[in-house]
Amino acid sequence: MGAVKTTRMPRAVREQQMLDAAVRIFGRRGYMAASMDEIAELAGVSKPLVYLYLNSKEDLFSACIRREATALTEAVRAGVRPELPADRQLWEGLRAFFTHTAQHPDGWSVLHTQARTHGEPFAAEVGELRREFVAFVTQLIAVTAREAHRDPDLPEREVSGLAEALVGAAESLAAWANATPGVTARQTAATLMNFAWVGLDNLMTGKPWTPPAA
Amino acid sequence: MGAVKTTRMPRAVREQQMLDAAVRIFGRRGYMAASMDEIAELAGVSKPLVYLYLNSKEDLFSACIRREATALTEAVRAGVRPELPADRQLWEGLRAFFTHTAQHPDGWSVLHTQARTHGEPFAAEVGELRREFVAFVTQLIAVTAREAHRDPDLPEREVSGLAEALVGAAESLAAWANATPGVTARQTAATLMNFAWVGLDNLMTGKPWTPPAA
Numbered sequence: 001m002g003a004v005k006t007t008r009m010p011r012a013v014r015e016q017q018m019l020d021a022a023v024r025i026f027g028r029r030g031y032m033a034a035s036m037d038e039i040a041e042l043a044g045v046s047k048p049l050v051y052l053y054l055n056s057k058e059d060l061f062s063a064c065i066r067r068e069a070t071a072l073t074e075a076v077r078a079g080v081r082p083e084l085p086a087d088r089q090l091w092e093g094l095r096a097f098f099t100h101t102a103q104h105p106d107g108w109s110v111l112h113t114q115a116r117t118h119g120e121p122f123a124a125e126v127g128e129l130r131r132e133f134v135a136f137v138t139q140l141i142a143v144t145a146r147e148a149h150r151d152p153d154l155p156e157r158e159v160s161g162l163a164e165a166l167v168g169a170a171e172s173l174a175a176w177a178n179a180t181p182g183v184t185a186r187q188t189a190a191t192l193m194n195f196a197w198v199g200l201d202n203l204m205t206g207k208p209w210t211p212p213a214a
Numbered sequence: 215m216g217a218v219k220t221t222r223m224p225r226a227v228r229e230q231q232m233l234d235a236a237v238r239i240f241g242r243r244g245y246m247a248a249s250m251d252e253i254a255e256l257a258g259v260s261k262p263l264v265y266l267y268l269n270s271k272e273d274l275f276s277a278c279i280r281r282e283a284t285a286l287t288e289a290v291r292a293g294v295r296p297e298l299p300a301d302r303q304l305w306e307g308l309r310a311f312f313t314h315t316a317q318h319p320d321g322w323s324v325l326h327t328q329a330r331t332h333g334e335p336f337a338a339e340v341g342e343l344r345r346e347f348v349a350f351v352t353q354l355i356a357v358t359a360r361e362a363h364r365d366p367d368l369p370e371r372e373v374s375g376l377a378e379a380l381v382g383a384a385e386s387l388a389a390w391a392n393a394t395p396g397v398t399a400r401q402t403a404a405t406l407m408n409f410a411w412v413g414l415d416n417l418m419t420g421k422p423w424t425p426p427a428a
Contacts, residue, residue, distance in 0.1 A: 116330050157394065157397065158405060160390070160394070161387060161390060161391075161397070161401075161402065161405040162405060162408075162409055164383075164386045164387055164389075164390040165383035165384075165386060165387050165405065165406055165409045165410075166383070166409070167386060168382040168383045168384070168385055168386020168387065169378075169379035169380070169382045169383040169386070170379075170382070171382055171386070172378045172379060172381060172382020172383075172385075173375060173378055173379050173382065175378075176374070176375060176378040177375075180371065180374070183371065183375070187375075188375065191372060191375040191376060191379065192379055194376075195376055195379045195380070195410060196379075196409060196410075
C-alpha cells in the first residue's frame with residue numbers, strides 16, 4: 001500500500017487521471033499494443049497503483065469504454081432540446097455528437113474502433129450505447145411521421161430501418177471527420193442533415209424515391 | 215499425407231468446402247469461440263487436413279475474409295450497369311449489396327462483425343473492401359453533382375463526407391436487415407434510397423437543409 005500513501009490526491013481524482021491516460025493510449029495504440037507501463041507513466045503513477053485501482057488491463061479497458069460511452073451520451077442529451085421541432089432536435093443532437101467526438105478523438109476511437117476490434121465483453125458494452133442512439137433517432141422519426149400524418153404509410157419497420165441508417169451514417173462520418181483535417185463538427189452535422197433529413201422530409205411529405213418496376 | 219490420399223476430390227474443391235464450413239462457424243460463433251474440430255467435422259474432413267491446406271486458424275480466418283470480400287465486391291460490380299443514370303446505378307448497387315448480404319448472412323457477419331472485432335490483421339483486410347465501396351459511391355455523387363452543374367457549390371470534401379455517410383448507413387442496414395425477419399433486400403435498398411438519394415437529389419438541385427444561424 002506504500003504507493004497509495006505517497007499521494008495526497010483523493011482516490012477518485014487519481015482514478016480519473018489513470019483513465020485519462022488509458023483512453024489516450026488505448027485510443028492511439030489499440031488494446032493489444034497498449035502497455036500498462038506507458039499508461040502508468042502518462043498518468044504519473046506507479047504501475048502497481050494502476051493494478052490496485054483498476055485491477056487488470058481488461059478491467060481498465062472496460063472502465064474506459066463505460067466512461068467514454070457515458071460522457072458521449074450525456075453530451076448528446078445535453079445538446080438536445082425536446083421542445084424544438086424534430087429536425088432541429090436532430091440537428092442539435094448531431095452537432096453535440098460530432099462536437100464531442102471531435103473534442104475526444106481518443107475516446108471515440110476507443111468506442112468506435114478499439115472496443116469493436118477486440119471481441120467480447122467490450123463489443124457488448126458499445127452495443128448498449130448504440131441501441132440508445134437508435135432509440136432516440138427512431139423516436140424523432142416517429143414523431144415527425146405522426147406530425148406529417150404518415151403513420152399508415154410508414155410502418156414501424158421502415159422507421160427502424162431509417163434510424164439504423166442514420167446512426168450508421170453518423171458513426172461513419174465521425175471517424176471520417178476526425179481523420180480529415182479542417183472539417184468542423186458543424187459542417188459534419190450539416191452534411192448528415194443534408195444527406196438524411198432532406199430525404200426524410202420528402203419521404204414524410206409523400207415524395208419518396210420510386211424504385212423502378214421489379 | 216494419408217488423409218490427402220483418401221480423397222478423390224481436387225484440392226481446390228476440398229478447400230472451398232473447408233472455407234464454406236469455416237465461414238459458417240466463424241460467422242455464427244465468432245473467431246475466438248470457433249473450434250477447428252467443428253469446422254473440420256462440418257467440412258467432412260479431418261482436422262489435420264484443414265491445417266495442411268489452410269495452415270492455422272488465423273490463416274483460415276484471413277482466407278474466409280478475403281473470399282467473402284471478393285464475392286461481395288463481385289456481386290455489387292455485377293449488379294451495377296454503368297450506362298444507367300447515377301440514381302439507378304446506386305439503386306442497382308444497393309440491391310445487389312443487400313441481396314448478397316441477405317443470401318450470405320454468415321459471410322456478412324464475418325466481414326462486418328467478426329473481422330472487425332478481432333483486431334489486426336483482420337480489420338485491415340475489411341478496410342480495403344470498405345474503401346472500394348466509398349470510392350464507388352463518391353464517383354456516383356461526383357457524376358451527379360457534375361450533371362447538376364453543382365461543382366463549385368459542392369466541394370470535394372462534402373462529396374467524400376456524403377459517400378462515407380452512405381456506406382456507413384448501408385453497413386448498418388445490412389446488419390439490421392439480417393437480424394429482422396421478413397425484410398427483403400429490395401425493401402432495404404428502397405429504405406436507403408429514400409433516406410439518401412432523395413436528400414442528395416434536393417441537395418443537387420439547390421434545396422439543401424438550412425442550419426439555423428450559429
